[in-house]
Amino acid sequence: MRAFLSVFIICFLFSCQSQKSTITTNTTKLNSQPKLVVGIVVDQMRYDYLTRFYNKYGDGGFKRLINDGFNCKNNHFNYVPTYTGPGHASIFTGATPKTHGIISNNWYDKVSDSYVYCAGDTLVQSVGTLNKAGQMSPHRLKTTTFADENRLFTQMRGKTIGISVKDRGAILPAGHTANAAYWFHGADEGRFISSTFYLNTLPKWVQDFNNTAAAESYLKEWNTLYDINTYTESGSDLNTFEGGFKGKDTATFPYDLKALSKDNRGYDIIKATPYGNSIVADFAIAAIDGEQLGSDTITDVLTVSFSSTDYVGHNFGVNSKEVEDTYIRLDKDIQRLLEALDAKVGEGNYTLFLSSDHGAVEVPAYLESVKIPSGYFDTDAFKANLYETTILNYKAEDLIKNISNNQVFLDREVIKSYGLNLASVQQEIVNTIIDYPYIYKAYTATSMTTTEFSGGVESLLQNGYNQKRSGDVLFVLDPAVISYSKTGSTHGSALNYDTHIPLLFFGKGIKKGSTMQHTNIPDIAPTISALLGISFPNGATGKPLEFVLEN
Secondary structure (H helix, E strand, O other): OOHHHHHHHHHHHHHHHHHHHHHHHHHHOOOOOEOOOOOOEEOOOOOOHHHHHHHHHHOOOHHHHHHHHHEEEEEEOOOOOOOOHHHHHHHHHOOOOHHHOOOOOOOEEEEOOOOEEOOEEEOEEEEEOOEEEOOOOOOOOOOHHHHHHHHHHOOOOEEEEEOOOOHHHHHHOOOOOOOOEEEEOOHHHHHHHHEEEOOOOOHHHHHHHOOHHHHOOOOOEEEOOHHHHHHOOOOOOOOOOOOOOOOOOOOOOEEEEHHHHHOEEEHHHHOOOOOHHHHHHHHHHHHHHHHOOOOOOEEEEEEEOOOOOOOOOOOOOHOHHHHHHHHHHHHHHHHHHHHHHHHHHOOOOEEEEEOOOOOOOOOOOHHHHHOOOOOEOOOHHHHHHHHHHHHHHOOOOOOOEEEEEEEEEEEEEHHHOOOHHHHHHHHHHHHHHHOOOOOEEEEEEEEEEHHHOOOOHHHHHHOOOOOOOOOOOOEEEEEEEEOOOOOOOOOOOOHHHHHEEOOOEEOOOOOOOOEEEEEEHHHHHHHHHHHHOOOOOOOOOOOOOHHHEEE
């Protein structure tokens, strides 16, 4: 009996020691957060830009993230509309417009009977310029970002800095509690600015950066980085599908940006070239030093949105030499940023992800030239037709208040005064517009709130539908049909060319590998939150992608 007790006690003590060791090990991993999280958004980046231009990339940019990180190859937006404001908000909140409230870049506000801008805020003032370009804040974003949750978790000791050439690309990712968000104001100034929502004066490091005349240095020739004849992944340089710049007869290389700036809003021309990404990378690297990001054990967050890719895509189109050159050059800028993070924060001390706010459609005029169904939707003619039809049907001229963002807004007070049933009027408009050329589907707001859609475009519409902010009727255009100019690309649909975008994870706590498993944009914020061991953003509907995280 004594021998049995001795063996039992020894086994018990060994088991406790083993458990203690396991607990200690797991605790160490649980509390081993990166010093810095870097969230990169490449504006208007289709997934196939990773694969199409792969052989033109160097080893230190996109390829490094792919080969040494985790590549989610089947990553999509799970809502519409696929625009910049909603995209940035969804990536960092883990929610969709249904919850976070950013339903577009600009939208018709039913309360004020006017248009509002997703980041516009007249209650704050510009910092760094006398121009109104600084009157911006995240006040229309209804939920927290993971950066907000990190600030709360660290008792505001972890910093958050947001950077972009676009105000919304800097502001929405950084969230409500950010130390600062900075965006590029072009025109005749060419400097990074902010708003009094964050601070009252620009920090010295920002002033020093602006005083270097960095913007002036990028008013130079834009030619292809490599021999243009090697750019076989894109169409011919001279074609009828591209916009170009004022002051130049053809949209062809090279571009004298200094000379062209006079007719293209001064320093704003930089935004529509690869150099807009370069100056953002310059500023982000300066921010790492200026804010001492990742310099201690308390996790900081840096959000960087490379938005010039969007300007170039809108102007020249998906299949242009300009887009190819922009991504080749962006690859170099990402390499520079990664090398700066290695040197200043330490390789293995930071975690980074890269994604996009939306993709883009091939220029429909080009698709038509190769016999692929596509087209252009005349929004003005559609509006006139619908107003006229509504007047004929109801003998009332004021039932419709607004038509925008593929939505119809009704005047509910007028409908009530006529003794009409709101749901019936909504359905009648659906029945009317579904026969209109190039309209694929249409749904009422009533159906969005009373029916649970489990898939298809209907589900994406529902995830993008915000009951307080969205319209009474929602409609969807045919594939590759856009309301846009005959040159350049745009976005906003529920189709794969707009929803399928990259998602790369890299650095501390991230496995190496890839998956073809379907992932959604709202999964990003919960994944980073799980890595940090912090609360998920308060409106998050995505799930952590545990297969990308080390155990």
